[in-house]
Amino acid sequence: MKNERSYNVGLGRAVNANYVEQMIPDYQGNPLIEALPPILSEEEAVEALISYPQIEAAERYLSPQYRYHCVNRLQRYFQPMEHHLILERQVACLIRQGYIGRNPRSKEYTIRLQQNNSRDVYSEPYKNAPNVRSGASSFSLIGVSGIGKTTALERILSLYPQIIVHETPLNLYQLVWVKLDCPFDGSLKGLCINFFMEVDRLLGTNYYKKFASSRLSVDTMLAKMSHVANLHCVGALIIDEIQHLSLAKSGGADKMLNFFVTLINTIGIPVILVGTPKALSVLSHEFRQARRSSGYGNSEWKRMERDDNWDLLIEGMWHYQWTQEEILLTEELKEALYEESQGIIDIAIKIYMMAQWQAISTGKEYINAATIHQVAKENLQLVKPMLQALRTGNILEISNFDDIRPINLEEYHQRFQPSINIKEKIRQYKLKEAEQRQRKSESILEQVALALLQLQIDPSRAQIAAEKAIAVKKETESVSEVIQRAARLALDMSVTEKTVVMPKAKTKPRTEQRNTTEPILLVDIVNQGKKKYQSAYEALKESGWIKSAVDKLIV
Template structure:
C-alpha cells in the first residue's frame, strides 16, 4: 500500500556511470547478410539508422537534472502545504481570491542548437526515469503521471498551453479535465487554478518543448508569468526546452533569467565522442559493397555537418539511399557528397561557415572566363586529365587554380 508521502520510494533507483550509459544506449540489431537482400528490403532497413542512440555527456547531465527535479517535485506531494494549496486552488477555480502558499520546486531550461539531440536525450531519460508510466497511490487513492511533455504554442497562447496540459493528462489517465474545461468555457484565471490543482494531484514534472516560441511573440512574457504562477500554485518542477534563440528572451529581465538557469549546449567539437558516433553509424551499411570509414571521411563528415549529429545521420542514410537507387551500391565520399548537394541544400547556409575555404592573402584577381577550347587542350589522347597542365595554364593566364580544377573535375575542400 503506497501513501502519498512515500511516493518518492516508487521511483526507480537513480543510475550513474556505466549502468546509465548502457541503459540509455539504443543499438538496433544489424545483420550483415541484409546487404544481399532486394533493394526495397534494404531501403526499409535503412530506417534503423534513425533508431540508433549513443549517449553523450549531455545525455548524462540531462538525465541527472530531470531525475533530481522530479524527486524534488515528488517530495512535496501529500504534505500539509500541498493540502492547504489544494484549498487555495479550488478558490481560484470558483474565481475567488486565492494565493500561492506552496512555493515552487524549481524551473530550469535545457537550451541547445537544433539537431544536437536534446529531445532524444530528454525522451530517453524520461523513459528510464518513469519505468512505471503511471504511479498508483492508495492513500489517498489517486494516480500520478511522473512526467508530462507539451509543446509551447506557436503564438505563446497561455490558454492554449494550459488546455494542452489538461489534454495530455487525459490521454494518460483517461480523465475528462479537458472536456470539462471546454464545456465550462473556462477563463485563463480559472484554467490556471484548474491546471494547478491537476498538477498538484497528478503531475510530477512538466516539460515544455519549443520554448523559443516565446521570443518572437508579444505573449511571451505572459506565458512565462503563467508558468511561474503554475509553479507557485502546484510545487511541480517545470523544464523549458528550446534553441539558443530563447536565451536572448530570458536574458532581457532579471526575473526571467532567474527562472531559466539550467543547461546550455552548442554544436559538438570534433572529439572522440563525435568520431565514435560516426564510426558506429558507418557500420550500419545496407549497400552491396561494404567500405570502412577513414580519417578523411571523418573529417568530411564533421565539416559538412558542423558537429550536428542529426545531420550526420541524414548524410549517411541519404548517401546509402541514393547509392542503392542509382545502382552504385557503395558508401564513400562521392555518395556522401552527392547526398550533401542533393538532399541537404537548404542547410548549406547554416553549415557552410564551418567549412574552411582558405583566406585570401593577396589582391583578388579578376576571374577570366574559362572556355571549352582551353579545357580540351589539357586532355591527353585517352581522355585523362593532367593536373600539371592546369597548373601551367593557371600561371600563364593568371587564373585561380582551384576554380579551374572545379570547372573540370569534382573537387571537395576539407579543412586540415
C-alpha cells in the same frame, strides 16, 4: 520495477506503485519518490540510454527493396555522450527535489488541494495556501535544431513510468512527467489547451471538455491547469519549442514566464524549458525566470567538435551498413560527414542514410567522400543557410534559424522507394524473360537440328543451318516453318560440297571394312542403319558422326 502491473487509464504507460526505501533522508517517507525507479550510476545510465539497433551480416545480400527498409534503423541509433549523462542527472534530481514538500500523506497537501479546487479565477490563486518548502527549480536546455535535445530528453524521460498508480489509502494517479510543445503563437490559452488534452490522453479524463471552454477566461484556465497538475502530482513539466514565446502577442511571453514561476514557487512543480538559441533572449528578458531557470544550470548544447566524441559517434553509426560492398571508415569519410553536417548529429545520420539509399538504388553499392558531398548538395538546400552560419560561428545568424527541421526523410523516402522497387522489378523481369527465351531457343534448336538429321543432312551443316534459321525467326513463325527454312539453307550449303569424307574412327567399324579415304554418302550410313532397325540419329552416332554431350566433355 518489481511486481509491475498495467492499468487501463488512458494511453500513458502506467504501473502500480512499488515503494522502495530511500537512502537519502530527504526522500524517505514520501510515496511519490519511493515509487520512482532507483537512482542510476553513470555506468547504469549509459547502459539504459544506449540504443544499438540489431543488424545481421546476411542482410547485405538481401534484395535492394528490403535493404532500403533496413537503413531506416539508423534513426533508432543513439550513442550517449557526456552531456547526455549530465542531463540524466539533472532530470533525476529535478523530479525528486520537486516532490519534497508535496507528500500526499501530509495535511498541507490536502489543504492545498481543497483550496485550489474552490477557486474559480487565477488572481492570487494561492494567497492562503501553505508554503511549499521544496527544492523545486527549473532549467533550460538550449541548442540548435537537430543537435539532439528532444531525442535525448525523451530517452531520459522514458526511464521513468509516466503514470504510477497508488492504491489504498492514497488512491491517486501520479503523473511523473508531462511534455508539451509551446503553442506556435506563444499563447497561454494554447498552452492550457495542450495541457488538458495531454492529461486526458494519458489518463482518460475529460479536463479539456470541462476547462477548455470559450466561456472561461485564460486566467481561470491557468488556475485549473495548476490544480490538475497538483492533483495528479506532476513531477516535471517539460515545455519544448520555447522560442515560440518570442512570437507571443504583447505581454504574452512575460505572462507565461510568470506562470511558470508560479508553478515552481507555489506548487513546487519543476519546469524544463527546451528551445533553440532564439529562446535565450526570451529567458533573459524576465529576470526572475532567468534566475529560476538557472536552478540546475542553463544547458547550452552546441554542435559537436571534430574530436574523439565525433569519432565515437560516427564509428558506431558506420557499423549500420547495408551496401553489398563493405566500406571501411576512413578519415576522409569522417571529415566529409563533419563538413556537410557541421557537427549536427541529426544531419550526419540522415546524410549517411541517404548515401546508402543512393548507393543501393543506383546499384553502385559503394560510398565514398564524393557520395557524401553529392547527397548533401542535392538534399540540404533548406538548411544550407543554417550550416553556413554554423561555419562562420555567427551567433546572431544562428539564432535566426529557430524552427528549421534539418531533413525531411519522408520526402526523400517517397522519391527513392518507387525508384528502387521499379528498378528491381524490371531487373527481375528482364532476367526471367531472358531465361525463358534461352530455354525456348534451346528447345527449338534441338527440334530443328534433329529434323535436319532425319533428312539425312550432315550434322555440322545441320547445326549451322538450324542456328541461322532460328536467328531470323519471327514471333509468329511456327517450328515447322523454321525447319523448312533451315532445310533450304542446308541445301544451299551443300551445292559446293556434295560429298564428305568419313572421319577416322579410333576403332575399326564392326561392319564392313572401308578405305577411310573413300567417299561415302550419309544416305548409305542411314540405309545401313535401317537394316539393323536403327534410326538415322542412332546410325550416325554409331558411325562416329554424332557425339553425345558426355563425349564432348571428355578430353
